[in-house]
Amino acid sequence: MLLAFSTGHTVIRRKPTYYGVMTILPGWGARWRGLFSDIKGPWGASPPGSGGGGGEEPPSGNGPKGPWGDPPKRRPSGSGRNPATTLDEFLQRSRTRFGGSGGGFGGRPDRSIFLWAALAVAAVLLLFSTMHRISPEERGVVTRFGRYSHTLGPGIGLTLPFPVDSVQKLNVEEIRNIDLGSAAEETLVLTGDQNIIDIAYQVRWNIRDPEKYLYELAQPEDTIKQVAESSMRQIVSQVTLNDAIGNKRGEIEARVREEMQQTLDFYQSGVLIQGVAVKQADPPAAVNEAFKAVTAAQQAAQSDVNQANAYALQLRQLAQGEATSFDKVYAQYKLAPEVTRRRMYYETMERVLRNVDKTIVETPGVTPYLPLSEVKRSVPREPAQ
Numbered sequence: 001m002l003l004a005f006s007t008g009h010t011v012i013r014r015k016p017t018y019y020g021v022m023t024i025l026p027g028w029g030a031r032w033r034g035l036f037s038d039i040k041g042p043w044g045a046s047p048p049g050s051g052g053g054g055g056e057e058p059p060s061g062n063g064p065k066g067p068w069g070d071p072p073k074r075r076p077s078g079s080g081r082n083p084a085t086t087l088d089e090f091l092q093r094s095r096t097r098f099g100g101s102g103g104g105f106g107g108r109p110d111r112s113i114f115l116w117a118a119l120a121v122a123a124v125l126l127l128f129s130t131m132h133r134i135s136p137e138e139r140g141v142v143t144r145f146g147r148y149s150h151t152l153g154p155g156i157g158l159t160l161p162f163p164v165d166s167v168q169k170l171n172v173e174e175i176r177n178i179d180l181g182s183a184a185e186e187t188l189v190l191t192g193d194q195n196i197i198d199i200a201y202q203v204r205w206n207i208r209d210p211e212k213y214l215y216e217l218a219q220p221e222d223t224i225k226q227v228a229e230s231s232m233r234q235i236v237s238q239v240t241l242n243d244a245i246g247n248k249r250g251e252i253e254a255r256v257r258e259e260m261q262q263t264l265d266f267y268q269s270g271v272l273i274q275g276v277a278v279k280q281a282d283p284p285a286a287v288n289e290a291f292k293a294v295t296a297a298q299q300a301a302q303s304d305v306n307q308a309n310a311y312a313l314q315l316r317q318l319a320q321g322e323a324t325s326f327d328k329v330y331a332q333y334k335l336a337p338e339v340t341r342r343r344m345y346y347e348t349m350e351r352v353l354r355n356v357d358k359t360i361v362e363t364p365g366v367t368p369y370l371p372l373s374e375v376k377r378s379v380p381r382e383p384a385q
Contacts, residue, residue, distance in 0.1 A: 129162035137173040139210045142166070148211055170210045175274060178203045178225055180232075188284060189233055195241035200280040201253075203228045203260070205273050212270030224264070224271060231259040232276075245281045253278055 133156055134140045140152030144165050152159075152167065159165035181187035181200030189199050205224060207213045217223050235255045236244055244252065253276045261273045283291040333340040 126161050129165075130159055132157045132159065132167050132169075134169065135171075137171055138169045139172050140167045140169050141210050141214055143168070148215060151210055168214070170207055170213070172207045172210060175204050175206050176221075178205070178221065178228065180225065180228060181280070186284065189236045191236055191241045191244055192238050193240045196284055197236070197241060197244050198280070198282050198284055199232065199236065199244075199278065201228075201232065201256075201276055201278045203273065204275045204277070205271055207270060208272040209270030212268050214270075216268045216270060220269060220271065223267070223269065224260075227260050227263050228256070228276070231256045231263065234259060241283075245283075249278050249281065 132140055132152060134152050134154050136154045138154070140157055142149045142152060142157075142159055142165055144160070149165065157167070159167060179200075179202050181198070186198045187200060188196050190196055203224065213220055235252055239248060239252065257273050257276045260276070264271050264273065282288055329340070329344075
């Protein structure tokens with residue numbers, strides 16, 4: 001269905017869309033028609049029936065008079081009209097309709113220029129306050145009249161113009177660090193065996209829920225710091241001094257991280273704890289040197305114990321090897337006792353006589369052999385005269 005709106009001399013036909021558009025179109029049509037229509041001359045309104053653009057002169061008795069009493073003479077239409085003059089007249093009429101003074105270069109500034117400049121600035125502000133570019137690592141928290149509305153994801157997001165909606169961007173993938181304890185100040189913590197240690201550690205965290213991070217905690221970083229200190233004291237109070245400064249640091253870090261995450265989730269902080277790293281765990285400075293000496297002595301004692309255990313293990317392995325070898329020989333002995341006995345006798349004599357000077361005497365059935373080299377070596381040599 002088509003609706004017709006009559007706006008003076010022009011009929012605009014539009015397909016119906018929204019009620020707001022139907023009510024705005026007649027007003028804009030009137031403004032556009034007023035921009036290009038000539039309803040006034042330099043001495044007042046045009047005479048009726050002239051049509052505003054013909055070359056006829058108005059009647060001498062009824063038309064408007066000029067400043068000297070004579071009726072104005074209209075310029076005949078045609079190709080002889082100067083285009084520059086036409087442009088000047090158009091600009092003059094435009095200034096008059098939009099509130100300009102038409103003072104030229106020496107007159108007052110044209111108010112229409114400021115009007116258009118203000119409209120341009122308003123359009124730019126409107127554009128920048130309604131379109132927002134959110135990076136992949138960011139989230140945009142939208143508030144409407146100061147109250148949380150929704151969260152914008154990565155990409156281009158649209159909101160209502162300022163001051164209705166405002167957007168605050170947060171980097172949710174950035175890993176933030178909080179250092180607790182340093183060389184300048186001691187952070188003393190009581191252990192489970194009633195000892196004191198000076199501990200320094202670092203907490204790594206990032207934002208998990210932007211809405212809760214902004215509106216649930218007044219000072220998120222201070223809250224994370226206090227929760228870290230409380231969790232560290234709680235966990236260290238359950239372990240001994242040697243465990244705190246020894247090989248159980250990894251277990252302490254994991255337990256502190258878990259305790260912190262549970263507490264922050266209870267507060268609905270919107271924070272995710274990535275990890276806790278213990279950088280220093282030493283006794284207080286006043287007893288640190290003595291404690292190092294004790295630790296060195298304990299390490300030396302432990303080293304001696306480890307060496308003794310290694311020697312005992314070596315002897316145990318050697319005895320087990322000999323027992324296994326004897327079991328194998330006994331199994332062969334049961335198969336042939338005489339042969340095994342004679343072989344064991346020969347092997348034993350060979351080991352006994354290996355490094356002993358030997359002299360072989362003649363026996364029946366054996367070829368005599370006299371080791372002259374061995375006899376010569378055994379006789380001491382007399383010194384030379």
